[in-house]
Amino acid sequence: MEQIEQSLLELKDLCYSYHSLEGETIALSHISFQIKKGEFTAIVGPSGCGKSTLLSLIAGLDTPESGEIIFHNTGQPASPEQKPRIGYMLQHDHLFEWRTIYKNVILGLEINHMLTPEKLELVTKLLKDYDLYKFRDKKPSELSGGMKQRAALIRTLVMEPDILLLDEPFSALDYQTRLSVSSDICSIIRSTGKTALLITHDLSEAISLAERILVLSRRPATVKCDIPVHLTLTDNSPLASRNAPEFKDYFNLLWKEISDENYRQPEQSGKI
Amino acid sequence: MKITDSLSNQEKYEHACLRHRRMVFLARILILAGFLILWEGSVRMGYVDSFFFSSPSQVALCFIGMVKDFTFFTNTGITLLETLASFLLVLLISMLSATLLWLSRKCSEILEPYLVVLNSLPKSALAPLFIVWLGTGINTIIVAGISVAVFGSVINLYTGFRQVDEEKIKLIYTLGGGKRDAFFKVVLPGSVPTILSNMKVNIGLALVGVIIGEFLAARRGLGYLIIYGSQVFRWWAGMTGMGIRFPSASIPPPFLSAPFSRKKQTHTSVYVLWKSLLPRGMLHNFACLSGKAHPAPYRITPFHPCPVL
Numbered sequence: 414m415e416q417i418e419q420s421l422l423e424l425k426d427l428c429y430s431y432h433s434l435e436g437e438t439i440a441l442s443h444i445s446f447q448i449k450k451g452e453f454t455a456i457v458g459p460s461g462c463g464k465s466t467l468l469s470l471i472a473g474l475d476t477p478e479s480g481e482i483i484f485h486n487t488g489q490p491a492s493p494e495q496k497p498r499i500g501y502m503l504q505h506d507h508l509f510e511w512r513t514i515y516k517n518v519i520l521g522l523e524i525n526h527m528l529t530p531e532k533l534e535l536v537t538k539l540l541k542d543y544d545l546y547k548f549r550d551k552k553p554s555e556l557s558g559g560m561k562q563r564a565a566l567i568r569t570l571v572m573e574p575d576i577l578l579l580d581e582p583f584s585a586l587d588y589q590t591r592l593s594v595s596s597d598i599c600s601i602i603r604s605t606g607k608t609a610l611l612i613t614h615d616l617s618e619a620i621s622l623a624e625r626i627l628v629l630s631r632r633p634a635t636v637k638c639d640i641p642v643h644l645t646l647t648d649n650s651p652l653a654s655r656n657a658p659e660f661k662d663y664f665n666l667l668w669k670e671i672s673d674e675n676y677r678q679p680e681q682s683g684k685i
Numbered sequence: 686m687k688i689t690d691s692l693s694n695q696e697k698y699e700h701a702c703l704r705h706r707r708m709v710f711l712a713r714i715l716i717l718a719g720f721l722i723l724w725e726g727s728v729r730m731g732y733v734d735s736f737f738f739s740s741p742s743q744v745a746l747c748f749i750g751m752v753k754d755f756t757f758f759t760n761t762g763i764t765l766l767e768t769l770a771s772f773l774l775v776l777l778i779s780m781l782s783a784t785l786l787w788l789s790r791k792c793s794e795i796l797e798p799y800l801v802v803l804n805s806l807p808k809s810a811l812a813p814l815f816i817v818w819l820g821t822g823i824n825t826i827i828v829a830g831i832s833v834a835v836f837g838s839v840i841n842l843y844t845g846f847r848q849v850d851e852e853k854i855k856l857i858y859t860l861g862g863g864k865r866d867a868f869f870k871v872v873l874p875g876s877v878p879t880i881l882s883n884m885k886v887n888i889g890l891a892l893v894g895v896i897i898g899e900f901l902a903a904r905r906g907l908g909y910l911i912i913y914g915s916q917v918f919r920w921w922a923g924m925t926g927m928g929i930r931f932p933s934a935s936i937p938p939p940f941l942s943a944p945f946s947r948k949k950q951t952h953t954s955v956y957v958l959w960k961s962l963l964p965r966g967m968l969h970n971f972a973c974l975s976g977k978a979h980p981a982p983y984r985i986t987p988f989h990p991c992p993v994l
Contacts, residue, residue, distance in 0.1 A: 501859035503859075507856045509853070509870075509874065520870065524861060572860065
């Protein structure tokens with residue numbers, strides 16, 4: 414199982430600032446960490462500390478001012494020019510109302526001209542696996558919040574990404590839906606063995622879903638601490654893990670780290 | 686089904702709804718009928734002079750005459766044709782311009798004040814210029830129609846394009862798409878409601894422009910009929926011109942209420958086209974009737990309704 418231990422993503426000394434006529438706002442300052450293949454990592458931090466900026470940089474939507482983002486492609490043919498495939502899930506599902514669920518799910522394939530029979534077969538399989546097949550011809554507004562978020566996940570998964578970036582994907586859902594959808598999505602990600610990086614402001618969510626939690630400091634954000642999560646439970650589903658004996662300790666630890674940050678004077682003002 | 690006490694609450698509710706809809710429909714018809722009766726009555730009783738105010742019966746007789754000698758069809762046809770031509774050109778020009786402005790932020794910032802100024806120009810005052818530049822033909826009239834609608838349309842569409850959720854565009858980028866994908870997959874389909882409502886306004890404006898053009902530079906068309914009628918004091922002819930488009934306006938809007946809940950969106954646009962041909966132009970015609978006079982030759986229709994009383 415050598416591959417499991419191999420690092421998939423490596424951030425080296427990453428810095429990023431926002432510029433406006435009022436001045437410069439340093440968002441990220443010297444961020445370095447590695448993510449192993451197949452690992453589920455959560456990032457928590459005070460609000461507005463630049464968590465989403467970090468994901469945008471990893472997804473290549475923005476370019477860092479200094480530092481490097483290195484992908485070690487662990488796929489069989491290791492060619493250096495092969496760009497990593499990144500799946501990005503946003504806070505809202507952003508399913509398009511003018512497309513059916515099926516058409517929404519194949520959006521990425523359409524954009525990348527990848528509508529091959531094999532891919533379409535995968536689409537059908539995923540829709541069937543996640544109980545959306547009979548809703549494939551429905552419009553998004555006819556589905557529940559949880560189903561929409563599952564459809565959004567399938568839209569990301571059909572691209573067969575090397576790494577999944579989840580930018581608070583459950584925060585727009587109500588509490589009950591949120592528990593069940595996060596549990597669903599977590600088991601989907603675990604069963605497919607995908608590497609995932611989750612941003613959240615919900616500490617319990619981070620503890621119950623992730624194997625490792627990175628705490629970011631207030632802006633300019635740095636990695637404040639790196640906490641591996643080990644829960645002594647046979648059933649490691651997100652709902653069950655909330656009952657683990659260690660859960661409370663992790664929660665208190667995280668809460669302390671975050672609230673320390675909240676009481677600390679901000680070094681930079683301005684909004685991201 | 687007999688209405689009895691045995692009706693369930695749901696059935697009572699349905700009956701109440703039906704009664705309400707019937708009442709609304711009836712009231713609408715009654716208002717129109719009342720207006721016509723009042724008009725005709727006042728003329729016949731001599732309260733108003735039919736020479737200046739015409740009367741429904743004169744308008745009806747004139748209309749029948751125009752149908753008989755076919756002038757109704759030629760005039761309406763030519764105006765419809767010109768309006769459609771200007772409308773389609775406005776749609777084409779404004780879609781292309783708005784796309785260009787959306788693609789280039791720089792371009793839109795540079796051009797914005799010009800668009801605002803051009804949109805606030807009194808477009809009807811441009812019509813005489815078009816005659817000088819383009820002559821007195823169908824081109825002038827179509828260009829007049831375009832000039833009235835196009836600038837506002839560009840501004841509207843561009844604003845609509847800009848209002849599309851940035852996060853949705855971000856989604857396209859995260860899926861590996863570019864600006865082209867963002868436009869065709871998000872901005873354009875997401876702006877369909879804006880485009881439709883814009884079309885609805887545009888066809889009305891194009892008609893206004895075409896009528897202005899016809900006032901000045903035509904020998905056929907509804908605008909010409911109106912201006913001619915007003916000049917030879919054949920008000921009934923002018924009013925017939927205005928009234929011609931009235932009946933189709935009263936057709937109930939079957940698709941307009943919820944275009945997105947219906948599958949056949951094409952019906953919506955057809956309906957918008959159909960509907961917007963009417964009341965706006967009518968109102969405008971009334972406004973124009975009090976406007977300036979331009980003598981123009983006209984073949985007197987063989988049918989001369991005699992003044993009543």
